[in-house]
Amino acid sequence: MKVSTPLLRLAALAMALAMAPSAFAQAWPTRPVRLVAAFPPGTPGDVIARLIQPALQAAWNQPVVIENKTGAGGNLAAGEVAHARDGHTLLVGPDTILTINPHLYRKLGFDPRASLKPVTYFASFNQLLVCNPAAEVPSLAKFVQLPSTRLYASGGAGTPSHMAMEMLLATTGTRLTHVPYKGPGPAAQDVMGGHVDCGFIVSSIVLPHVQSGRLRAIAVSGKERSGLLPEVPTIAQSGHPGFDATFFETLMAPSSLPAVTVEKIQRDVRAALQAPAVKTRLAEMDLRVEGYSTQEAQRRSQEDFAKWGTVAQRTQLQLD
Incomplete structure (x- = not known):
């Protein structure tokens, strides 16, 4: 039976449309890729980006340019990437940009969770509960007995150290x-x-101050003990099962970036993270390599957004 020319054209068009996403992913990138780091040089996310930069340039056959745009808890960098439409601009920063900041900043001019999506979680990191040795707090059991007049420090309102401590105070x-x-x-x-x-x-x-004896380590915030301080228990191991204040250095993309491209980026980043030199350097910084799939990162982001929302409501903290 002879097939008409219009039918052949329709079939060809359908095949081309079916192959288009795959072809786009294979072609990407077609220009230099920008990694916008939300915090200054030397911070964990920036270090990770620079460690894997050579491998990504080799995999993508394009320059990978790292730019630091700091301020507002990562929101300045997040806003720039959220509004990027070139398909070649990605965000490097802690997961708190998507899990904590939306609860604390209500006047951003953009919705981080609608405008951005996690591509992968590079590595996990923890907060370490430390005390001055003179404070005579040798354990978590002693810490929870401290009166309300005693002081605790954080790296700033709404930061992981602040939110982790507020979760601990609520738990205990x-x-x-x-x-x-x-x-x-x-x-x-x-x-x-x-x-x-x-x-x-x-x-x-x-860590260096704990190792020198200037600080006393009481407990680790996340689910896993530190590989550099294996003798220090987690909060969960110290009598509060289920406590988990793990944080992640994350790669994020504009929500408009096609899923097939996001998956390609995730695969290439995960491969770059497996290099022995990269894993060794991150271990020295007490960072645990993760390389989450995009689906795993998105699921964890949703769970942690809900978890930190409860903490933010308790603190009644607003930062704008």
Whole structure:
């Protein structure tokens, strides 16, 4: 039977449309890729981006340009990437941009969760509950007995250290007075100086001071103990099962980026993270390589958004 020319054309068009997403993914990228880092050089997300940059350039056969755009808890970088329409601009930053910030910042001019989607979780990191040795807090059991007049430090209002501590206080029924600082470094310095008793501070900052004896490590915020401080228990292991304040360094993309392209990026990033030199360097920073699939990252983001919403409601904190 002879097939008419219009039918042949329709069949060809249908085949072309079916193959288009795959072809687009194979062609991507067609120009240099921008990784916009939401925090300054030397912070974990920035370090990860620079470690995997050579491998991504080789895989994509295009330059990968890393730009740092800091401010507003990562929201400035997030806004730039959310509004990008070139298909070649991605965001590097903590998962808190999608899980905590939407609860705290109500006047952003864009909806992070509608405008951005997680591509993968590079690595997980924890906060470490540390105290000045003179505060005489040798354990979590002693910590929860502290009176409300005692002080705790954080790296700033709404940061992971603040939110993790508020989750801990709610879990244990403890009441302490919050002293926010402009970053985890200054917070750690004042705990060491005895101006503040304790703090939940990102482990990569306080590890050297714990190892030197200037700070006492009480507990780890996440589900896993630190590979660099294996003797320090998690909060869950210290009598509060189910407690989990794990955070993630994340790669995000505009929601408009096609799913097939997002999946290609995730595969290439995951492969880059498996390089022994990369894993060794991240382990030295107390970062655990993850390389989540896009589906896993999106599921975890939804779960943590709900979890941190409960904490944000308890603190009644608004940052704009």
